[in-house]
Amino acid sequence: MRKVEAAVWRETIYVVCWTAVLSVLLQAVFLILGKWDLTVLFGNLWGAFASVLNFFLMGLGVQNAVAKEDPKDAKKVLQLSQSMRFLLLALFAIGGVLISLFHTVAALVPFVFPQFGMLFRPRFGGMDKEGGA
Amino acid sequence: MLELAIGIILGCCALGAGICMGIGAIGPGMGEGQAVSKACEAIGRQPESKGAVTSTMIMGCAVAETTGIYSLVIAILLIFVAPGLMVDILKSAL
Numbered sequence: 001m002r003k004v005e006a007a008v009w010r011e012t013i014y015v016v017c018w019t020a021v022l023s024v025l026l027q028a029v030f031l032i033l034g035k036w037d038l039t040v041l042f043g044n045l046w047g048a049f050a051s052v053l054n055f056f057l058m059g060l061g062v063q064n065a066v067a068k069e070d071p072k073d074a075k076k077v078l079q080l081s082q083s084m085r086f087l088l089l090a091l092f093a094i095g096g097v098l099i100s101l102f103h104t105v106a107a108l109v110p111f112v113f114p115q116f117g118m119l120f121r122p123r124f125g126g127m128d129k130e131g132g133a
Numbered sequence: 134m135l136e137l138a139i140g141i142i143l144g145c146c147a148l149g150a151g152i153c154m155g156i157g158a159i160g161p162g163m164g165e166g167q168a169v170s171k172a173c174e175a176i177g178r179q180p181e182s183k184g185a186v187t188s189t190m191i192m193g194c195a196v197a198e199t200t201g202i203y204s205l206v207i208a209i210l211l212i213f214v215a216p217g218l219m220v221d222i223l224k225s226a227l
Contacts, residue, residue, distance in 0.1 A: 005184070005187060006184075007184055007187045007188040007191065008187070008191065010188075011188065011191045011192070015195075055195065058191065058194055058195065058198070059191050061194075062169065062187060062190045062191050062194055063187060065169040065172075065173070065190075066169065066172055066173060066176055066183065066186060066187050066190060068173060069173070069177065070173070071169075071170035071171070071173040071174055072170065074169045074170055074172070074173040075166040075167070075169055075170045076166075077169075078165050078166055078169045078194070079162050079165065079166045082161060082162055082165055082198070082201075083162070086158060086201065086205060089202065089205055090205060090209070093205060093206065093209040094209065094213070097209060097210075097213040097214065098213065104213075104214060108206050108209065108210070111202050111205070111206055112199065112202055112203065112206070114195060115195055115196065115198065115199040115202065118192050118195040118196055119196065121192050122192075
């Protein structure tokens with residue numbers, strides 16, 4: 001099994017931090033609206049786990065793709081990775097909607113937390129000379 | 134008449150979800166593929182920049198995937214949540 005590169009771990013940890021912060025905000029919003037209950041917490045955890053797992057698998061996909069010498073092979077690797085990850089996310093989303101233990105909105109909103117975090121990535125430093133642009 | 138209206142609602146929701154996911158997933162797939170093929174070419178030219186390219190690629194792929202995930206969430210809502218809401222609204226209106 002290929003070793004996971006430091007860049008993948010670093011970005012995943014960054015995304016975990018962002019997801020945690022935004023999850024706390026989501027809980028706060030539900031509390032303020034007076035609609036908080038345990039299903040909101042469980043749904044949030046479910047969605048956050050799915051989104052972080054998706055991001056980590058994407059990092060692994062990128063790592064495997066850039067290791068290929070032929071650009072066409074790399075393209076195929078990442079497209080296959082994307083298809084499989086979307087399937088995984090769809091299963092998590094269906095679970096979040098159908099399982100009564102999870103609040104639907106709280107389970108689906110965290111899916112976009114990593115993307116939201118990556119939008120602010122250049123602003124929050126982290127991209128050092130060795131590991132990023 | 135009510136059954137026909139419910140059938141139309143369910144059909145439209147399913148059709149909308151299919152179109153949403155179908156079109157929404159094309160962009161990220163093509164974009165990520167294109168980006169990684171260019172990244173491979175860059176690494177081929179400058180192998181020492183592999184770490185930097187990987188890090189930037191992860192960020193780029195995450196941003197490129199955003200629209201696909203939006204589509205997925207909307208499609209799931211259209212399949213599982215919207216029909217029930219629409220049928221409830223229809224029934225209360227009649």
